[in-house]
Amino acid sequence: xxxxxxxxxxxxxxxxxxxxxxxxxxxxxxxxxxxxxxxxxxxxxxxxxxxxxxxxxxxxxxxxxxxxxxxxxxxxxxxxxxxxxxxxxxxxxxxxxxxxxxxxxxxxxxxxxxxxxxxxxxxxxxxxxxxxxxxxxxxxxxxxxxxxxxxxxxxxxxxxxxxxxxxxxxxxxxxxxxxxxxxxxxxxxxxxxxxxxxxxxxxxxxxxxxxxxxxxxxxxxxxxxxxxxxxxxxxxxxxxxxxxxxxxxxxxxxxxxxxxxxxxxxxxxxxxxxxxxxxxxxxxxxxxxxxxxxxxxxxxxxxxxxxxxxxxxxxxxxxxxxxxxxxxxxxxxxxxxxxxxxxxxxxxxxxxxxxxxxxxxxxxxxxxxxxxxxxxxxxxxxxxxxxxxxxxxxxxxxxxxxxxxxxxxxxxxxxxxxxxxxxxxxxxxxxxxxxxxxxxxxxxxxxxxxxxxxxxxxxxxxxxxxxxxxxxxxxxxxxxx
Amino acid sequence: xxxxxxxxxxxxxxxxxxxxxxxxxxxxxxxxxxxxxxxxxxxxxxxxxxxxxxxxxxxxxxxxxxxxxxxxxxxxxxxxxxxxxxxxxxxxxxxxxxxxxxxxxxxxxxxxxxxxxxxxxx
Numbered sequence: 001x002x003x004x005x006x007x008x009x010x011x012x013x014x015x016x017x018x019x020x021x022x023x024x025x026x027x028x029x030x031x032x033x034x035x036x037x038x039x040x041x042x043x044x045x046x047x048x049x050x051x052x053x054x055x056x057x058x059x060x061x062x063x064x065x066x067x068x069x070x071x072x073x074x075x076x077x078x079x080x081x082x083x084x085x086x087x088x089x090x091x092x093x094x095x096x097x098x099x100x101x102x103x104x105x106x107x108x109x110x111x112x113x114x115x116x117x118x119x120x121x122x123x124x125x126x127x128x129x130x131x132x133x134x135x136x137x138x139x140x141x142x143x144x145x146x147x148x149x150x151x152x153x154x155x156x157x158x159x160x161x162x163x164x165x166x167x168x169x170x171x172x173x174x175x176x177x178x179x180x181x182x183x184x185x186x187x188x189x190x191x192x193x194x195x196x197x198x199x200x201x202x203x204x205x206x207x208x209x210x211x212x213x214x215x216x217x218x219x220x221x222x223x224x225x226x227x228x229x230x231x232x233x234x235x236x237x238x239x240x241x242x243x244x245x246x247x248x249x250x251x252x253x254x255x256x257x258x259x260x261x262x263x264x265x266x267x268x269x270x271x272x273x274x275x276x277x278x279x280x281x282x283x284x285x286x287x288x289x290x291x292x293x294x295x296x297x298x299x300x301x302x303x304x305x306x307x308x309x310x311x312x313x314x315x316x317x318x319x320x321x322x323x324x325x326x327x328x329x330x331x332x333x334x335x336x337x338x339x340x341x342x343x344x345x346x347x348x349x350x351x352x353x354x355x356x357x358x359x360x361x362x363x364x365x366x367x368x369x370x371x372x373x374x375x376x377x378x379x380x381x382x383x384x385x386x387x388x389x390x391x392x393x394x395x396x397x398x399x400x401x402x403x404x405x406x407x408x409x410x411x412x413x414x415x416x417x418x419x420x421x422x423x424x425x426x427x428x429x430x431x432x433x434x435x436x437x438x439x440x441x442x443x444x445x446x447x448x449x450x451x452x453x454x455x456x457x458x459x460x461x462x463x464x465x466x467x468x469x470x471x472x473x474x475x476x477x478x479x480x481x
Numbered sequence: 482x483x484x485x486x487x488x489x490x491x492x493x494x495x496x497x498x499x500x501x502x503x504x505x506x507x508x509x510x511x512x513x514x515x516x517x518x519x520x521x522x523x524x525x526x527x528x529x530x531x532x533x534x535x536x537x538x539x540x541x542x543x544x545x546x547x548x549x550x551x552x553x554x555x556x557x558x559x560x561x562x563x564x565x566x567x568x569x570x571x572x573x574x575x576x577x578x579x580x581x582x583x584x585x586x587x588x589x590x591x592x593x594x595x596x597x598x599x600x601x602x603x
Contacts, residue, residue, distance in 0.1 A: 059559075060531065060535075062559075063508060063531060063558075063559045064528060064531060066507075066508075066509070066556055066557075066558055066559075067508050067509045067512075067527060067528075067531075069556065070509040071509065071527065089527075092526065092527045093526070093527045093528045094526035094527065094528040094529060098526065098528070098529075099528040099529075102528065102529055102532045103531075103532050103535075105532065106532040106533075106535050106536050106539075107532075107535065
């Protein structure tokens with residue numbers, strides 16, 4: 001196809017010279033003559049404005065830009081200066097808003113950001129295969145012990161102690177690969193803690209079903225998850241920005257994991273029902289293969305999804321935070337109000353510490369994800385006030401509870417569970433107290449919100465250290481009971 | 482002369498399909514052809530042509546391909562070519578328009594002659 005269109009053929013005396021001029025002129029426009037850079041900058045700015053419209057994609061932009069350049073070239077032929085030609089061409093193109101809404105009507109699907117990754121990009125495909133490899137590694141890890149006679153049903157405690165290792169060692173490996181961390185450095189940073197964890201949980205002579213064992217099972221994933229953060233940060237784990245990225249990643253990972261788990265649940269139960277309809281009992285296969293391998297593999301798959309999609313869909317954790325912050329703030333204020341109104345001390349009960357640990361952890365999570373999605377330049381607003389109410393009322397409620405516990409500390413008895421719960425309470429309380437103080441400083445315009453972000457990221461290793469203490473030091477301290 | 486939006490929208494599809502029967506073409510050339518066919522009376526907002534072309538492409542009435550026209554350093558352009566379903570749709574629309582223009586033509590014929598464009602102003 002040499003000619004550009006029928007128009008040129010119909011009126012050669014007018015159109016053809018123009019067309020030729022156009023083909024001649026285009027390189028000139030791109031060449032560095034004295035007027036072109038200005039025109040190029042104008043076109044680039046126009047394109048950038050259209051680029052922000054979700055309904056217009058890059059191919060459309062190329063098409064529209066080609067049109068604009070054709071129009072400018074034609075107008076230039078008619079004797080207009082490039083900037084005048086540009087203004088007229090843009091005017092004739094239509095306003096960005098009109099264009100965007102016209103395109104949105106035709107391409108409404110583009111307004112729904114696609115979750116399924118684009119298959120086109122070549123490196124992405126490679127990354128996908130490597131991800132599948134690591135996911136299979138995690139899935140295999142749960143099956144390999146069976147070769148040596150362990151079984152999910154009979155050796156539940158062995159699996160409970162090691163499950164986080166099965167899942168998180170491949171995940172750390174995936175991030176080491178993904179970030180291109182040199183093997184020697186990765187081993188230096190990660191190998192010792194992972195091996196130590198594996199040794200501790202498997203060599204310690206836990207009594208069957210003892211409290212210290214349950215505590216180790218609960219705290220090991222926390223410590224190891226933070227260790228994975230070192231790999232996630234590509235070894236740059238001291239950087240506050242990377243730590244905040246890991247916080248964001250963790251929230252998104254959790255959302256994706258829950259979604260995958262829901263889908264997996266549907267798959268498993270449908271498989272079971274469908275096979276039982278033809279008289280085959282698939283229950284054993286489903287639970288020992290589909291669910292076990294799926295749950296482990298999904299840890300890596302969810303991470304890959306977060307990484308692949310981080311720029312494509314809006315992060316869910318901050319959205320959920322926005323939704324639930326007012327509700328939890330209202331709940332806590334109501335709780336405080338009820339405590340004052342009824343003048344009832346807290347009924348001391350053995351789970352009260354754990355309940356308040358959960359409340360504090362939740363408040364901390366809401367605070368963290370509100371900060372993580374926040375534009376640091378945004379001034380103090382009504383949502384900040386809510387956040388402050390949330391944190392302060394949680395602190396007051398916790399202080400009342402601690403006072404109640406302290407007055408009866410002699411009845412308490414230092415069981416491992418209580419020490420762990422108390423320690424967690426102290427760790428969270430310390431964080432939230434300083435957070436509240438920093439937030440107040442921000443509310444009064446004395447501090448930037450970034451100081452709160454830095455405090456949160458600086459505090460992260462405290463959780464890892466505390467969780468490691470519970471895993472490593474508690475069992476011998478309490479005689480593995 | 483101002484032509485109302487509804488009328489422009491209704492006539493756009495047969496116009497573009499009709500122009501494409503003359504040979505494959507790209508957006509800017511199609512617009513120039515519309516301009517020429519209507520004697521400059523039918524002025525579209527340039528950008529609005531593209532969603533229409535994309536709709537024709539989605540309906541299967543036209544196929545599009547990026548090509549670099551001959552000419553050493555010319556820019557690549559997205560060319561549209563009418564398809565067989567496109568031709569069928571066009572002939573369907575052509576029959577519909579024939580009914581409308583025929584009816585209107587009879588009516589105009591019975592009425593007084595149309596006012597000359599010169600008196601219309603612009």
